Structure formats: C-alpha cells, structure tokens
Amino acid sequence: MDEDKINGTLMWYYKICKREVWLMSKNIIPDQKDTNIDIGRFIHEMSYSRNKKEIEFGNVKFDVLLNTKDQLVIGETKKSSKFQEASRLQLLYYLRELKNANIDAKGILLYPEEKKRVEVELNEENIIELEKAEDEIVEIMNKEVPPPVAKNKFCRSCGYREYCFA
Numbered sequence: 001m002d003e004d005k006i007n008g009t010l011m012w013y014y015k016i017c018k019r020e021v022w023l024m025s026k027n028i029i030p031d032q033k034d035t036n037i038d039i040g041r042f043i044h045e046m047s048y049s050r051n052k053k054e055i056e057f058g059n060v061k062f063d064v065l066l067n068t069k070d071q072l073v074i075g076e077t078k079k080s081s082k083f084q085e086a087s088r089l090q091l092l093y094y095l096r097e098l099k100n101a102n103i104d105a106k107g108i109l110l111y112p113e114e115k116k117r118v119e120v121e122l123n124e125e126n127i128i129e130l131e132k133a134e135d136e137i138v139e140i141m142n143k144e145v146p147p148p149v150a151k152n153k154f155c156r157s158c159g160y161r162e163y164c165f166a
C-alpha cells in the first residue's frame, strides 16, 4: 500500500484516531445508522448550499465555496469546530494537491452553527507537516493489525465504537 491510497478523509482521521485510519484504509464500513453521523451529514448538506459545488480531482474531493476569476476558494462546512485541527490538515491536503497541479487556492473552514470561519493557507511549514502525516499514514495502513483502542473525544460519535468497545 502506498501514498496513492491517501485521501483527504484519511488525513482528517489521522488527527482524530490512528486506529480509525487503519479501519478506514481496510474498507471496514462503520455503523451508518449512527445518529451523530446523520446530523453531521444533514448540516453539511444544508449549510451554505447556495454557493457550494463539489469537485473531484484525482483522488481528492472537495467543496468549492467560491470561484471568481482571481481566486478559487475551497473549504469544508462542519458541524462544530471541535475537530478543527483535523479539518485544517484535510484542507491543507486539498490545497497542496491543487498547488501540485499549478492551481493556487485559498482554504476556509466554515462552522455555520457557531457562525465562525477560519482561513487556511499553505506554506512551507505545513507542507512538511503534511509529508510527515502521509509517511505515518502509510506506516499505519501497512500494519497487519490495527493500532490499539485509544479512547478519545471522537469515540462517542464514531461509527466504529461498537467494534472498539463491544
């Protein structure tokens, strides 16, 4: 398994739970009936929908929030800023993929319920951060067994919680 398998979703989970990165990379499907997942999906679909357009680009899928002749702005609409670090890394990943294709873009994280927006910009420092994360994700994906359960603040709304805590 190599870096081609990495995508924005895995970058997000990397900041949340290494065990989840392994489970997702093995295509082990989480419990889709989880109510928290449904609420998150609903808000994601409804918020800012007037400006939003989803674009697929290689193995990258992101929301375009604004596309003027001078600036492409991509972003994510999230239920809460509780996992802002994970969303930031995910967005940096998208920005770096676009930069590799000679497309300059700006990133914004939107938290409609909190009326909050956070700007995200790619720089040399966070490109190194992305590379380190990618190396570690590849290492996790190549393991024969998942990393042990490490209880964290995402467990309560995680679709794998039955699997981890049964």
Ligand code: SF4
Pocket (backbone or CB within 6 Å): 016, 017, 018, 019, 020, 023, 149, 150, 151, 152, 154, 155, 156, 158, 159, 160, 161, 162, 164
């Ligand atoms: S339930 Fe917790 S430990 Fe298990 S995969 Fe989800 S976040 Fe990770």
